[in-house]
Amino acid sequence: MARKPRVKLPNSVNKGQVVQIKTLIPHKMETGQRKNKKGGKIPRFIINKVEATFNGKPVITADFHPAVSANPYFAFYARVEESGTFKFTWTDDKGKTVTTSKKVAVK
Amino acid sequence: MIGRKVLSAIAIIGLGFTSGFALSVSSANAQMNEAEKRAKDPRNKNYMVGDKNSGYVYMTSQTRDMQDDDFANPGFVWVDTGESLWNKVNGTAGKSCASCHSSAAKSMKGVANTFPRYDPKTKKMIAIQAYLNRHLGEKMGAKKWKWESENMLAMAIYVKLQSRSTPVKSIINDQNRTTLAPFLAKGKKFFEQRRGLLDMSCKQCHEDNAGNMARSNVLSMGMPNGFPTYRLKWQKPGSIHRRFVGCNKNVRAKPYKRGSEEYTNLEFYLMQRALGLNWETPSVRN
Amino acid sequence: MSNSTLKHKQTMERRDVLKLLGLGTIAAATGAVVSAPAMATPESAAKLISTLSGTSSYKSGKISLKMPDIAENGATVPLTVRVDSPMTADNYVKSIHVAADKNPNPEVASFHLTLASGKAEVSTRMRLSKTQNVVAVAVMNDGSVHRVSRLVKVTIGGCGG
Numbered sequence: 001m002a003r004k005p006r007v008k009l010p011n012s013v014n015k016g017q018v019v020q021i022k023t024l025i026p027h028k029m030e031t032g033q034r035k036n037k038k039g040g041k042i043p044r045f046i047i048n049k050v051e052a053t054f055n056g057k058p059v060i061t062a063d064f065h066p067a068v069s070a071n072p073y074f075a076f077y078a079r080v081e082e083s084g085t086f087k088f089t090w091t092d093d094k095g096k097t098v099t100t101s102k103k104v105a106v107k
Numbered sequence: 108m109i110g111r112k113v114l115s116a117i118a119i120i121g122l123g124f125t126s127g128f129a130l131s132v133s134s135a136n137a138q139m140n141e142a143e144k145r146a147k148d149p150r151n152k153n154y155m156v157g158d159k160n161s162g163y164v165y166m167t168s169q170t171r172d173m174q175d176d177d178f179a180n181p182g183f184v185w186v187d188t189g190e191s192l193w194n195k196v197n198g199t200a201g202k203s204c205a206s207c208h209s210s211a212a213k214s215m216k217g218v219a220n221t222f223p224r225y226d227p228k229t230k231k232m233i234a235i236q237a238y239l240n241r242h243l244g245e246k247m248g249a250k251k252w253k254w255e256s257e258n259m260l261a262m263a264i265y266v267k268l269q270s271r272s273t274p275v276k277s278i279i280n281d282q283n284r285t286t287l288a289p290f291l292a293k294g295k296k297f298f299e300q301r302r303g304l305l306d307m308s309c310k311q312c313h314e315d316n317a318g319n320m321a322r323s324n325v326l327s328m329g330m331p332n333g334f335p336t337y338r339l340k341w342q343k344p345g346s347i348h349r350r351f352v353g354c355n356k357n358v359r360a361k362p363y364k365r366g367s368e369e370y371t372n373l374e375f376y377l378m379q380r381a382l383g384l385n386w387e388t389p390s391v392r393n
Numbered sequence: 394m395s396n397s398t399l400k401h402k403q404t405m406e407r408r409d410v411l412k413l414l415g416l417g418t419i420a421a422a423t424g425a426v427v428s429a430p431a432m433a434t435p436e437s438a439a440k441l442i443s444t445l446s447g448t449s450s451y452k453s454g455k456i457s458l459k460m461p462d463i464a465e466n467g468a469t470v471p472l473t474v475r476v477d478s479p480m481t482a483d484n485y486v487k488s489i490h491v492a493a494d495k496n497p498n499p500e501v502a503s504f505h506l507t508l509a510s511g512k513a514e515v516s517t518r519m520r521l522s523k524t525q526n527v528v529a530v531a532v533m534n535d536g537s538v539h540r541v542s543r544l545v546k547v548t549i550g551g552c553g554g
Contacts, residue, residue, distance in 0.1 A: 003188050003257070008178045018511035026184045028342075031520075033497050059509045062517070065500035067493060069469045069518040070342035071181040076504070079480070079511025167465045323463075323548030339466035393465040 005100050007088055012105045013080045022075040023050065025090050025098065031066035049091040050074050055084035080104055143318075145325070156274075156383040160317070161332055162392055165325040170339065174391035182264060182337035182344050182389025185257070189265025192258060198249025204262075207246070211269055219270035219386050221278055223375045225286055232290045232371045235263050236346065254365040260344045264335050267388035275332050275381045287375075294376025297369055303360030309373075324393070331377040333390025344389055347374055431497070438494035438528055442540070445490040445503060446530045451540035458529045458541045467521040467547040476513035476531040476539065480506075486513040488532045495525035521547045 005025035013019055025047060032044025046066055052059040059078050078086070083105045090098045145151065145164060150171060154161040163171060173179045193204045193211055208214040219235075226233035233241075236254050239262055243249040252259040279287055298309045312321065313329030320326070334347040341349075348365035351373060355362040363369045443449040459473040476486045485508055491501040504515045513531065521527070528542045 003184055006178065006184060006187065022178050024178070024181060024184065026181075031497070054509060057509060058505075058507050060507065060515075061505040062515070063503040063505075064517075065498060065502060067496050067498065067501040067520050069520055071184060073179065073181070073516070073518050075516040077510055077512035077514055079509055167461060167463070169461045169471050170465050173471070339469035342468050 005088065005090060005098060007086075007100055007102055009078075009086065009102060009104065011103075012107050015106045016079065016081055018077050018079045019104075020075060020077055021052065021086070022073070023052075023088055024071060024073045025050075026071050027090075027092070029064075029066065029068060029070045029072060033066070045093050047072055047090050047092050049089075051089045051091075052076070052078070053087045053089075054078060054080070055082070056087075059086070080106060082106055153385065154387075156385075159330070159381065159384055160328050161330050161384050161387060161390075162327040162336075163333070163387065163390065165318075165327045166391070166393060170391055170393055174387070180337065180389065180391055182335075182391065185261040185264045185335075185337075185344055185389065186268055188257065188261035189263075189268075192262055193265060198243065198247035200246065200248045202247050211265065215266045215269035217270050217273060217276070219267040219388065220276045220378075223371050223378070224278060225283065225290075231368055232375050234348070234366060234371045234374060235266065236348075237366050237371075239263065239266075255346060255349055260335050260346065263346065264344060264389045267335070267386065270386040271388060272385050274383050274385055275378065277379060277382055279379075290372050290375055291379060293369075294372035294374070294379075297373045298376055303355065303358035305358040307358040309354065328380075329377065330381045330384060331374060332381050332384045333387040333392065335388065336390045336392045338392050340393065347377075433492075433494055433496050433499035435494040435526065438492045438499040438526070441492050441499045442490060442528055442530055445488075445492075446532050446538040448536075448538050451530065451538050453540060456529060456531045456539040456541045458527065458543050460527060460543050460545050462544075463546045463548060464521055467523070469518050470521050470545065470547075471516065471518050472527065473514065473516040474504075474529045474531070478513045478531075478533070480508060480511055480513060482508060483534070485534050486510075486531050487534055489513070489515060490530050490532070491519070492528045493519070493521065493525055494528065496520065496522050501527070521545055523547050 003026040005023060008022040010019055027047050028045070029047065030042055030045040032041065034042045036042050044066060046064060046068070048064050050062045050064065050072070052061075060076050062074055062076075064072060083103075085101050085103050087099060087101045145166075148164075148168075150168075151160075151164045154163040163174065166174075173181075177183050190211075196203045196206075204211070222235040222238065223232040224238070225231075226238075236252075236259055239259065240251045243251055252262075279291075301308045301311075309329060312326045316326050317328040318325060331347050334350070335344045336347075336350075337344045346365060348367075348370045351370050352362040352365065439449075455477045457475045459475070460470060464470040472491070474489050474491065476489065478484060478486045480486065486506050488506065489504040491503070492499045493501050501519050502517060506513060519527075524544070524546045526542050526544050528540065530538050530540045532538050
């Protein structure tokens with residue numbers, strides 16, 4: 001069963017409020033340093049990028065390297081000036097992306 | 108890799124030495140104060156009942172932070188998976204868990220206490236994983252899950268989560284006492300039996316020396332109330348039987364299989380040692 | 394093995410043996426260097442940080458790196474980088490870079506902030522293969538770079554399990 005990313009932020013905020021957004025996506029973050037039982041190298045396979053946008057405009061981007069732990073957790077802040085939608089996109093080494101969105105209303 | 112193996116071998120030898128000759132001496136060193144400090148930390152209050160401490164007490168504040176926030180706790184990814192599996196129709200019977208048990212929040216509350224339970228069919232104790240598999244096969248006509256598979260971890264965590272913050276209770280009563288006694292005795296015997304190249308028992312570390320240091324780790328009391336637990340080392344959750352395998356390997360003993368009679372009885376005994384502590388599944392441990 | 398090599402071996406003199414042994418040692422040493430994975434060093438971490446931030450002169454202060462002094466387990470070490478900045482159009486943090494100086498690679502993570510970030514603080518969890526320094530820099534909109542570094546100890550557990 002495919003495991004989904006988790007995102008946490010408030011549903012409604014005051015105009016101009018700076019809120020913390022927490023994200024976590026299940027992923028092994030295979031470093032490329034490990035060997036399998038036969039002694040062969042297990043190829044690197046990680047989430048290398050996380051992007052957050054609000055109403056289509058960039059909020060923050062993170063570039064991850066194999067030193068980021070499995071099931072990468074990423075928390076950051078955003079200033080919310082209007083009601084709208086946060087969109088989060090995770091990109092892996094094969095170029096595959098996972099996205100999830102969350103609406104926020106300004107009181 | 109080789110370097111790492113050598114290092115861990117040295118660590119193990121260190122562990123053996125410490126336990127054999129001087130665990131009581133090492134308790135007097137500066138690191139012991141760290142363990143005492145943790146035990147006195149007000150945050151740990153709800154994790155200490157009488158003379159019993161949950162493994163939580165022995166974790167650093169960063170690890171406890173991770174457990175305290177359900178969002179920061181990566182174990183909750185498996186809770187999400189467990190919840191969707193619960194509601195998903197699976198197998199030839201066309202049923203989901205929810206078809207019979209409706210809301211897990213109601214039907215599974217306290218169920219964590221009832222495992223391992225006596226299985227009249229095999230006349231042995233049965234752990235939650237084996238029990239879930241029997242349900243999948245017999246009631247749902249679905250494929251079985253491997254002990255340490257994502258689905259099994261997710262469902263075991265999801266079911267046990269429903270007992271979170273309630274105390275571990277004993278299933279032993281006057282009716283079943285005689286039936287269960289031999290299994291409890293076997294579990295206790297396993298716990299106290301010295302084994303492996305290092306000739307160490309579970310008890311020597313987790314009872315006689317709980318709170319003392321084994322190199323850089325504080326030895327816990329070996330409590331089962333947070334399993335399946337998200338271990339930082341594993342970077343994923345694991346069953347208590349996986350932990351048994353690891354412990355047995357550490358003392359250079361041949362591990363038993365997950366779900367074996369030996370480990371199931373041991374788990375049953377550990378449950379009896381943990382009575383009164385609160386359920387924490389999915390806990391976060393080092 | 395070819396015949397000529399065999400012949401050569403049979404007629405080899407002491408001097409040749411020594412020469413060959415010497416060469417062998419060098420070959421073995423070279424081989425070791427080639428086959429061993431490249432490890433990060435304080436120099437490579439410094440170079441990386443310099444490349445990413447576009448300078449090698451740093452200011453201290455304004456940036457803090459929150460990490461445990463002793464990691465419970467090197468596989469998952471929480472970290473938070475906080476930069477003291479109002480995050481306004483004329484004073485904001487453009488990016489934050491994190492590097493480690495004894496991991497297999499110095500790269501850890503880079504964060505590209507915007508005015509919509511509101512607050513220059515990011516948290517994640519990282520792997521530390523051994524005791525080492527973790528370095529974080531913040532690149533400000535005026536081009537100045539603030540740097541902080543922290544030694545995080547990673548211990549060998551008594552109970553790997």
